[in-house]
Amino acid sequence: MSDVNMKNSILRAYAPASIGNVSLGFDLLGAALKPIDGSLLGDEVDIEIAEQFSLVVKGRFADKLPPDADSNIVTRCYQHFIAELEKQGHPKNAIPALKMTLHKHLPIGSGLGSSASSIVAALFGLNQFFAEYFGKAPFTDNELLLVMGELEGQISGSVHYDNVAPCFLGGLTLMAEHKEQIALQLPMFENWYWVSCYSGINVSTAAARDILPKQVAMPNTIQFGRQLAVFVDALYRKDEKLAAAMMLDVIAEPYRKSLLPKFDESRTFSEQHGALAFGISGSGPTVFAVCDNLENAKIINQWLTDNYIQNDTGFSHICQLDTSGASVSHS
Ligand SMILES: Nc1ncnc2c1ncn2[C@@H]1O[C@H](COP(=O)(O)OP(=O)(O)O)[C@@H](O)[C@H]1O
Numbered sequence: 001m002s003d004v005n006m007k008n009s010i011l012r013a014y015a016p017a018s019i020g021n022v023s024l025g026f027d028l029l030g031a032a033l034k035p036i037d038g039s040l041l042g043d044e045v046d047i048e049i050a051e052q053f054s055l056v057v058k059g060r061f062a063d064k065l066p067p068d069a070d071s072n073i074v075t076r077c078y079q080h081f082i083a084e085l086e087k088q089g090h091p092k093n094a095i096p097a098l099k100m101t102l103h104k105h106l107p108i109g110s111g112l113g114s115s116a117s118s119i120v121a122a123l124f125g126l127n128q129f130f131a132e133y134f135g136k137a138p139f140t141d142n143e144l145l146l147v148m149g150e151l152e153g154q155i156s157g158s159v160h161y162d163n164v165a166p167c168f169l170g171g172l173t174l175m176a177e178h179k180e181q182i183a184l185q186l187p188m189f190e191n192w193y194w195v196s197c198y199s200g201i202n203v204s205t206a207a208a209r210d211i212l213p214k215q216v217a218m219p220n221t222i223q224f225g226r227q228l229a230v231f232v233d234a235l236y237r238k239d240e241k242l243a244a245a246m247m248l249d250v251i252a253e254p255y256r257k258s259l260l261p262k263f264d265e266s267r268t269f270s271e272q273h274g275a276l277a278f279g280i281s282g283s284g285p286t287v288f289a290v291c292d293n294l295e296n297a298k299i300i301n302q303w304l305t306d307n308y309i310q311n312d313t314g315f316s317h318i319c320q321l322d323t324s325g326a327s328v329s330h331s
């Protein structure tokens, strides 16, 4: 696109909600979500050329964020991105100032990868924007993912890619954390539905990490390693039953579930009504139930809506995996 056209256009980046850990892969496994009814479950960031940098925050959860733009992770994404462009040799006066608008659709502290969604939409959007402006993307996907992890780490207290990676790449992702290959995309069963219910309360990721013990007992370490290895093998062999049987959390759930009213009842109901697996999404309070048919998913979705949701902020969606990940459009 020419410089003149870019001055009159807005690039919009979308980044979906995600389930961190997926029960069996603490900090190592994540899944991107897409409600089957077509509703939007992810943040959007608009980018356009302006006289000077500004961040406007709109959307259902805008008022739950700090009011000053400097505290918003999107501003930090912009500053980091521009500093990296300068390091690449782009002179300051060759980089246009930008207006960014965050549409904050995801609740904060929800276990749906809310900060990751803002980070991915901002950084993917900036990379796409400058790809059009300079005629070449400044960063590869892997370089971008490294930066996304770093910014997520500034919020939650430690770098973990299990939200940013699926949100960016789509589908189910396993972290390799090799400098040239941060994340790998795994196959998934197309008939699996992921009922995801946000109760409406706030659980800070940093606080939910602080309550975990710093050491893991030997039997749990062995179970964790066995489950993750067998799960990946079962996905590749398309063995649904074995894959689902591995979806148990021996690392975080025993400590975190006490923060989640009605967690045990929700698991019991879901399992009695055909859920193949049930767990905490990220650090909660969102929970998820995996079903291999829509009928069971609908029954569980209704029960969680009626019983797990605590206030008007909560919601529940029947989802499948969002295999596209982050995307952009123009207006
Ligand atoms: N754009 C943003 N989206 C979400 N959180 C943000 C954003 N900018 C700053 N924050 C701050 O980051 C923290 C995110 O909390 P956290 O518990 O990690 O949420 P989540 O698990 O939903 O990402 C909050 O203190 C919030 O105010």
Ligand SMILES: N[C@@H](CCOP(=O)(O)O)C(=O)O
Pocket (backbone or CB within 6 Å): 020, 021, 026, 027, 028, 109, 110, 111, 112, 113, 114, 160, 162, 163, 205, 208, 209, 252, 281, 282, 283, 284
């Ligand atoms: N692996 C992290 C995932 C946190 O996800 P969030 O959606 O709660 O930010 C953890 O379990 O701490």
